[in-house]
Amino acid sequence: MNLKKEFRLKHIVLSLLSSALMLSILGLLLHVKSGLHKSVGDIILTLNMETATANAVTSVVTFFRGIDTLGEVTVLFLATTGIALMLSTSQRTYEKVVHQESFILNIGSKLLLNVIILFGVYIIIHGHLSPGGGFQGGVVIATAFLLLFLANPNMHLNHFILTLGESLSGATFVLVGLIGLFKINILFGNFLPNPVSEIGELVSGGIIPIIYIIVGIKVGSEMSVIVEYFIKEDNKKEVSNA
Amino acid sequence: MIGLIILFTFASIIVVALYAVLSQDVTQAVILFMGVGLGSVVLFLIFQAPDVALTEAVIGTGLSTAVFLLGIRHTSIDKEVKS
Numbered sequence: 001m002n003l004k005k006e007f008r009l010k011h012i013v014l015s016l017l018s019s020a021l022m023l024s025i026l027g028l029l030l031h032v033k034s035g036l037h038k039s040v041g042d043i044i045l046t047l048n049m050e051t052a053t054a055n056a057v058t059s060v061v062t063f064f065r066g067i068d069t070l071g072e073v074t075v076l077f078l079a080t081t082g083i084a085l086m087l088s089t090s091q092r093t094y095e096k097v098v099h100q101e102s103f104i105l106n107i108g109s110k111l112l113l114n115v116i117i118l119f120g121v122y123i124i125i126h127g128h129l130s131p132g133g134g135f136q137g138g139v140v141i142a143t144a145f146l147l148l149f150l151a152n153p154n155m156h157l158n159h160f161i162l163t164l165g166e167s168l169s170g171a172t173f174v175l176v177g178l179i180g181l182f183k184i185n186i187l188f189g190n191f192l193p194n195p196v197s198e199i200g201e202l203v204s205g206g207i208i209p210i211i212y213i214i215v216g217i218k219v220g221s222e223m224s225v226i227v228e229y230f231i232k233e234d235n236k237k238e239v240s241n242a
Numbered sequence: 243m244i245g246l247i248i249l250f251t252f253a254s255i256i257v258v259a260l261y262a263v264l265s266q267d268v269t270q271a272v273i274l275f276m277g278v279g280l281g282s283v284v285l286f287l288i289f290q291a292p293d294v295a296l297t298e299a300v301i302g303t304g305l306s307t308a309v310f311l312l313g314i315r316h317t318s319i320d321k322e323v324k325s
Contacts, residue, residue, distance in 0.1 A: 008264065011263050011264065012260070012264075015256070015259060015260050015263055019256040019259075022252065022256070023252065026248065026252060029289070030245065030248075055293075057293045123296070131292035131293045131295070131296050132293065132296050133293070135297065136293075136296050136297055136300050136301075139300045139301055139304070139305055140300055142305065143300070143304050143305060143308070146305070146308055223305065226309075227305075227308075227309075230309060230312045230313075230316075231312065233316060
């Protein structure tokens with residue numbers, strides 16, 4: 001009992017210390033006067049005019065730091081592979097779950113599914129104009145599939161199409177980077193025409209919308225597979241319990 | 243005014259995080275952790291980082307909470323304690 005109390009006291013002290021740190025950082029942030037220092041952000045903003053994307057973050061993520069994005073996609077691919085190795089079993093046929101989900105969840109999921117997928121596609125396509133991009137849109141699409149699985153546990157995703165889309169988009173991503181390397185000597189260089197006069201239009205920014213659509217397909221399929229493995233693992237446990 | 247909103251959001255994040263650390267129920271802790279993410283979404287928006295706010299809203303409060311809850315239901319700590 002005494003040990004437990006000590007443990008909780010340590011937790012409280014740690015939380016208070018970290019909150020004091022957060023508050024001091026907040027005070028620093030509020031007291032920095034803008035316009036005095038020329039930071040990396042200013043340099044990137046002036047460079048951003050060349051890439052002609054309305055959303056400055058996008059040009060950093062896909063152009064100045066394109067190789068970082070490639071690393072992130074690789075990490076996500078490895079995570080999906082690990083989860084598939086751990087959770088997938090040799091027999092693909094799961095027993096049917098008999099319990100009925102609630103009426104509200106059934107009807108609500110059917111209504112909401114199209115809206116969520118539409119929102120995810122919007123985030124992906126408008127990645128270079130407004131906040132968001134391939135990663136966020138892909139995860140939004142995966143949450144739509146999560147809702148579908150919650151409402152209807154006996155559903156199956158077509159793994160062939162998902163695997164095909166995931167590998168093709170990954171290969172195209174590397175290919176786009178290599179084309180930039182060979183054409184203008186920069187890995188993930190913007191080799192398509194990107195005139196500054198077209199800034200803010202849907203088709204602008206050269207290869208950046210293409211990269212975001214590719215990343216969106218890749219992340220969406222990988223996250224959907226992860227969600228399906230988690231839900232199916234859960235169903236298997238329920239069947240074995242009953 | 244905006245400083246007051248920031249301070250209020252910071253204070254609520256700290257309170258919710260304390261509750262999440264101290265709560266005995268795992269499910270309750272996960273839901274409170276989602277509240278921490280929600281508060282940070284508001285802070286990111288105020289500090290003009292809508293990209294990060296969108297990422298935090300989708301991944302931090304959406305998908306990771308779902309994966310945590312699925313994991314809890316799979317390991318079923320609560321069920322064993324109650325039965």
